[in-house]
Amino acid sequence: MTSSIEIQSYAKINWTLDVLFKREDGYHELRTIYQTVSLHDTLTVTETEGPIQVHCADPRVPSDETNLAFKAAVMLRKAAGTIRGARIEIEKRIPVAAGLGGGSSNAAATLLALIKLWQIELTDQELFRIAASLGSDVPFFLLGGTALGVGRGEEVSPLEQIHCHHLLLVNPGFAVSTREAYESLSRLTRSEAAPIIPFALMAANGISGLPLAARNDLEEAVLAAHPEIAEVKRRLLSLGARHAQMSGSGATVFGVFDNSQAIEHAESEARAAGYWAQQVRTVDVREYQATIFQ
Numbered sequence: 001m002t003s004s005i006e007i008q009s010y011a012k013i014n015w016t017l018d019v020l021f022k023r024e025d026g027y028h029e030l031r032t033i034y035q036t037v038s039l040h041d042t043l044t045v046t047e048t049e050g051p052i053q054v055h056c057a058d059p060r061v062p063s064d065e066t067n068l069a070f071k072a073a074v075m076l077r078k079a080a081g082t083i084r085g086a087r088i089e090i091e092k093r094i095p096v097a098a099g100l101g102g103g104s105s106n107a108a109a110t111l112l113a114l115i116k117l118w119q120i121e122l123t124d125q126e127l128f129r130i131a132a133s134l135g136s137d138v139p140f141f142l143l144g145g146t147a148l149g150v151g152r153g154e155e156v157s158p159l160e161q162i163h164c165h166h167l168l169l170v171n172p173g174f175a176v177s178t179r180e181a182y183e184s185l186s187r188l189t190r191s192e193a194a195p196i197i198p199f200a201l202m203a204a205n206g207i208s209g210l211p212l213a214a215r216n217d218l219e220e221a222v223l224a225a226h227p228e229i230a231e232v233k234r235r236l237l238s239l240g241a242r243h244a245q246m247s248g249s250g251a252t253v254f255g256v257f258d259n260s261q262a263i264e265h266a267e268s269e270a271r272a273a274g275y276w277a278q279q280v281r282t283v284d285v286r287e288y289q290a291t292i293f294q
């Protein structure tokens with residue numbers, strides 16, 4: 001009998017993304033507040049006797065060893081010393097290379113599913129180490145909800161949870177390379193952590209005020225290279241968003257709305273303009289942990 005597990009692989013946004021300085025290992029030291037949202041891919045992971053296989057109907061998603069879910073399975077197999085195989089089917093809904101963490105989320109979901117399927121005993125420390133070696137955002141998806149990310153983003157800890165019911169994600173339809181986004185951040189001349197404590201803002205206003213006070217240090221450089229993202233932001237604000245901001249390294253912009261009427265209207269206008277647009281809400285850590293395997 002073949003055993004199979006279905007797992008939801010949620011997308012994220014970054015409420016804040018403060019880039020402090022470029023480190024000696026080439027990564028940027030950052031402080032970010034991650035947030036999982038209700039948009040998700042669905043992965044069906046089946047145990048096999050053969051090699052690791054990845055299938056996805058979306059042609060933009062590679063099926064070979066460059067796929068992060070594939071890498072996750074290979075790395076876990078090695079760490080656990082098992083020779084068991086797996087077939088990973090990805091039903092893609094999260095736009096690709098869009099600042100929504102889709103690939104990283106798929107990798108974390110693959111780890112969680114395979115630990116169950118292969119019945120692997122792994123300490124949290126080992127699991128988080130494997131996740132971090134796959135990508136800076138992968139450990140966050142082992143946790144979910146509202147979380148602080150430090151280091152290159154891989155050291156995560158839960159925060160007070162933010163609940164936001166009317167978020168609109170809009171993607172103009174082109175991919176932005178994370179590496180290029182960081183490289184184009186020309187103002188990074190500091191060699192040590194800046195004395196900015198972005199979280200003072202949260203302490204002063206309460207974290208629940210964050211959706212309207214968020215900011216992203218990558219935005220300026222990416223918007224300069226891709227004026228169309230600035231246009232998406234402008235449109236969201238003119239359609240009534242209280243706040244609009246690029247997520248991660250883009251190109252997706254999220255808009256924070258007050259009510260369902262305003263967001264419905266903005267979603268249909270964004271789609272009429274030819275953009276990918278999707279209404280979402282936040283998924284807190286409890287819901288995340290309770291629903292990924294449903």
Ligand code: C5P
Binds near residue numbers: 027152182
């Ligand atoms: O860690 P991940 O593979 O997702 O990062 C992709 C690229 O983004 C890195 O190779 C690096 O160029 C850039 N990056 C960075 N600083 C970070 C995270 C990512 O410079 N904190």
